[in-house]
């Protein structure tokens with residue numbers, strides 16, 4: 001599932017089209033028809049591309065904003081001018097002289113009219129751990145210390161209203177590196193531990209942007225990249241050889257992965 005690092009990588013790619021006029025707009029997916037993208041975006045110009053948490057905001061000269069969230073299967077691609085734009089599952093293609101922005105398999109897309117408020121989930125987002133104006137350690141410590149003390153840290157870290165950008169994979173990896181079990185209650189967490197979780201999450205996300213959205217924080221002596229605990233249930237911990245454990249957590253039952261020895 002795309003996490004904050006994918007949204008920020010995509011935003012950097014889409015930002016290459018800022019200042020470009022739309023030469024053509026296509027929206028062949030029948031489910032996208034009610035949005036009338038072709039009509040509403042004709043003659044517009046892309047002015048900015050932003051990522052907020054896992055949300056994408058593409059801004060236009062008209063004041064309209066295209067909001068998209070990739071959920072499990074969506075994908076943004078920015079194709080060089082003249083490159084073939086694959087048609088399968090294409091929801092929206094914005095053609096400019098500098099390239100084409102193409103959105104695939106993304107039902108969670110909406111074009112907001114000027115001055116229309118951002119959707120509630122975006123407006124309610126906590127500090128984005130990849131936002132240059134945010135101190136990730138301080139923001140995370142503040143958010144986790146103020147949240148319901150009975151919540152488990154693994155579940156709280158996925159709550160985008162507290163801090164935004166961290167998804168299930170980085171949650172697992174950051175908690176391993178911070179040596180904090182996903183099952184610990186926030187009440188047991190110190191401010192220093194909470195800040196460390198935020199600092200590590202932000203570093204992993206930033207590396208993910210550099211890796212074009214891939215999640216590969218672990219580097220073996222051989223130079224091979226891999227994960228510490230995410231999707232490694234039953235495999236030996238890379239630090240202590242204890243078997244990694246996995247179990248569903250929280251209302252959304254997202255799978256938590258942890259080393260019972262390194263993360264007591």
Ligand SMILES: [Zn+2]
Pocket residue numbers: 237238239240241242259260261262263
């Ligand atoms: Zn271990």
